[in-house]
Each structure stands twice: as C-alpha cells, then as structure tokens.
Amino acid sequence: MNSRRQKRLWSVLSIVILVAGAIGAMLYALQQNINLFYTPTQLVEGIGKDKIRPEIGQRLRIGGLVVEGSVQRDPESLLVRFDLVDTGPIVTVEYEGILPDLFREGQGIVAQGHLVNERLIRATEVLAKHDEEYMPAEVAKALMGIEHVPPSQQTSYGSEGSY
The missing domain is CATH 1.20.5 (Single alpha-helices involved in coiled-coils or other helix-helix interfaces)
Known part of the structure; x- marks a missing residue:
C-alpha cells in the first residue's frame, strides 16, 4: 500500500x-x-411481561389521583406529602414547594422527581389537571374506568370495595 x-x-x-x-x-x-412515565401500579408491580421496575434514585414522572384525606402539610415548612393511586397500590409523593392552585384531593396530577424507595417519590415538580376536561393522555389511559375508595371509607372485611 x-x-x-x-x-x-x-x-x-x-x-x-x-x-x-x-x-x-x-x-x-x-x-x-430520561424521565419515564409510570402509574402507581406500574411503579410497584413493574412494566411488561418481565415486570421491569425503576431503580432507586431514577428520575421519573408519575401520574394518578390524589387520595382523599392523604395530604399532609408540615406546619414549619413547605413540605407536603400525599398519596397517589390508580387501579391498585398507593404510592406516596413528597414535595417541598408551593403546589399549583388546582391541586386538591381526588384530582389527577403528574409529579416529576426521583424514586427514594419502592413506594416513595421525592418530587421536584407537581402539575395539576388544568380544568375538568383536560387530563394528560398517559393518566387518562391508565385511569380509564377506575373508581378508588379512600382508605377511610373501606370496609374491614376483605378486599371488597378497596382499590
């Protein structure tokens, strides 16, 4: 050459x-x-036939309904804890900051943050549903036809009436 x-x-x-x-x-x-979208059920049980779950510390977005009676506010700071649900397991979201005006119990929200443990997300941003007609497509698809009974209204005899 x-x-x-x-x-x-x-x-x-x-x-x-x-x-x-x-x-x-x-x-x-x-x-x-990369911020992947999960519902509470997908977060706890995993996605797909291999049941792949996010890793601790992974950034993600999660969407669901705020459980009635679950919002807890720290009186000395802006820390708020609340539970999210879709069709099954309940996941807790922790957020430090001012929540959107449209945030309330029973409302659909999307939270962005990172996974602290299997059922706890530390959110950096919380987005509430804009009006009665709007819901993010992923949340609407996941929540289609679901009605959640708050823990305070559940019966004590078995899983009847529970999420």
Whole structure:
C-alpha cells in the first residue's frame, strides 16, 4: 500500500472512531436525563411481561389521583406529602414547594422527581389537571374506568370495595 492510501485510511479510521466516541458520550449523558412515565401500579408491580421496575434514585414522572384525606402539610415548612393511586397500590409523593392552585384531593396530577424507595417519590415538580376536561393522555389511559375508595371509607372485611 502506498503512503497516500495509508494516510487516507488512517484519517478515515480516526474520523470514524471520533464520531463513534462522540455518539457514545452523548447517549451516556442523555441516559441520565430520561424521565419515564409510570402509574402507581406500574411503579410497584413493574412494566411488561418481565415486570421491569425503576431503580432507586431514577428520575421519573408519575401520574394518578390524589387520595382523599392523604395530604399532609408540615406546619414549619413547605413540605407536603400525599398519596397517589390508580387501579391498585398507593404510592406516596413528597414535595417541598408551593403546589399549583388546582391541586386538591381526588384530582389527577403528574409529579416529576426521583424514586427514594419502592413506594416513595421525592418530587421536584407537581402539575395539576388544568380544568375538568383536560387530563394528560398517559393518566387518562391508565385511569380509564377506575373508581378508588379512600382508605377511610373501606370496609374491614376483605378486599371488597378497596382499590
């Protein structure tokens, strides 16, 4: 091989390696910024046939209905804890800040934050439903035909009437 062809080959190989490295670095960086949407049931039980659950510390979005009687406010700070439900398990959301004006019990919300443990999300942002007609598509699909009975109104004899 003559030296001119050899220089071209090395140049092309160098460019391919640099581009592959740049693409790999971008994908690695973007992997940490992906916010997947979950419902409380998907969060606890997992998604798909393999029942894949998010890892502790993972950033995510979760949507559901605020359980009646579950909102607890810290009198000395802006910390608020409330429960979310869809069709099954209840998940707790912790948020420090001012909640949207439309936030209330029984209302559909979407919270963005990170997973602290299996059933606790520390939210950095809470979005409430805009009006009676609007609900995020993911939440509407997950909640279609669901009616939740608050824990205070559940009967003590078995799972009848419970979420």
